[in-house]
Amino acid sequence: MxxxxxxxxxxxxxxxxxxxxxxxxxxxxxxxxxxxxxxxxxxxxxxxxxxxxxxxxxxxxxxxxxxxxxxxxxxxxxxxxxxxxxxxxxxxxxxxxxxxxxxxxxxxxxxTDVGGIVRTLADDGITTLPRARIVGAGATATSALVALGELGAREVDVVARRPEAVVPLAALGDRMGVTVTTTPFSASVHGEVPLTIATLPGDAPVTDAAADALARSGGLLLDVVYGHWPTALSAAWERAGADARSGLGMLxxxxxxxxxxxxxxxxxxxxxxxxxxxxxxxxxxxxxxxx
Missing domain, CATH: 3.40.50.10860 (Leucine Dehydrogenase, chain A, domain 1)
Incomplete structure (x- = not known):
């Protein structure tokens, strides 16, 4: 042994x-x-x-x-x-x-959550990217940020209800050379990104307007949820004709x-x-x- x-x-x-x-x-x-x-x-x-x-x-x-x-x-x-x-x-x-x-x-x-994110994104051919978005600022968002840093992202926007919740993520980004910005859920327009990682609980309330705004420019969605599917965000991605993945690959x-x-x-x-x-x-x- x-x-x-x-x-x-x-x-x-x-x-x-x-x-x-x-x-x-x-x-x-x-x-x-x-x-x-x-x-x-x-x-x-x-x-x-x-x-x-x-x-x-x-x-x-x-x-x-x-x-x-x-x-x-x-x-x-x-x-x-x-x-x-x-x-x-x-x-x-x-x-x-x-x-x-x-x-x-x-x-x-x-x-191993970080490695799980990196490896499931590789299944979709994503092995490097310059920027991305994270939805949510809880504990799983921290693992998502580290995974994105390992994939080479240098710009990560975090969509959060409370801007103060993003402060620890911004500090972690500074340690890794990643610029972390914050955008409110109420935003009607978001910058274009090739990847969105959603870290919200499956039953988190998200309005259709907010979800649709994210889906329009969010690239591939990796939603870490798998127990509650579809989620509000994955449904918005479907409405937009975009690809969404549940958290089963990460798991x-x-x-x-x-x-x-x-x-x-x-x-x-x-x-x-x-x-x-x-x-x-x-x-x-x-x-x-x-x-």
């Missing part, structure tokens, strides 16, 4: 994993992970658990040595960041951890990166039979979601 830098050796008996969040019933992660584990011959069990910020510490402390890792979704990415003894660069930049590799000598935190690719981490502790090293595992994971998304 590989040794993590600065950490101990994972027990060969550490075979339990879960995705935690609140809400969590909609999560497709268990199907994705199970499909990959079957291909890779990993005798691991992956489930889901409803955990909120208040209960996170106690739930984490209650895990024994049979636990290998956790996937974290909203609202736990900040508390998971605080719980990690070591963090990768993407986690440090975003202040968010969505993957914990568990170890008695200290948990190691990663952000798929970030899950694959998580499995790399859970298997070898390294997000950058491909798995044996990774192509077969990814294909099985894609097929699992074509099947009806399981409760």
């Amino acid at each position: 590989p040794r993590q830098p600065g950490l101990g050796v994972l027990s060969p008996h550490a075979s339990r994993l879960e995705v935690w969040g609140d809400p969590i019933a909609h999560s497709r992660s268990p199907e994705l992970h199970a499909a990959a584990y079957d291909v890779l011959g990993l005798d691991w069990a992956y489930g889901r658990r409803r955990v909120d910020e208040a209960s996170f510490g106690g739930e984490l402390a209650g895990l024994d040595g049979t636990w290998r890792g956790l996937s974290l979704t909203m609202p736990l990415k900040g508390v998971a960041f605080a719980a990690a003894a070591m963090r990768d660069r993407r986690a440090e930049l975003t202040g968010a951890v969505n993957t914990l590799l568990l170890d008695s000598d200290g948990h190691r935190g990663f952000n 798929l690719h970030q899950a694959l990166l998580q499995i790399r981490i859970f298997r070898d502790g390294d997000v950058d090293t491909p798995l044996d039979r990774e192509g077969e595992a990814l294909a099985a994971m894609r097929r699992s998304l074509e099947e009806p979601a399981t409760a």
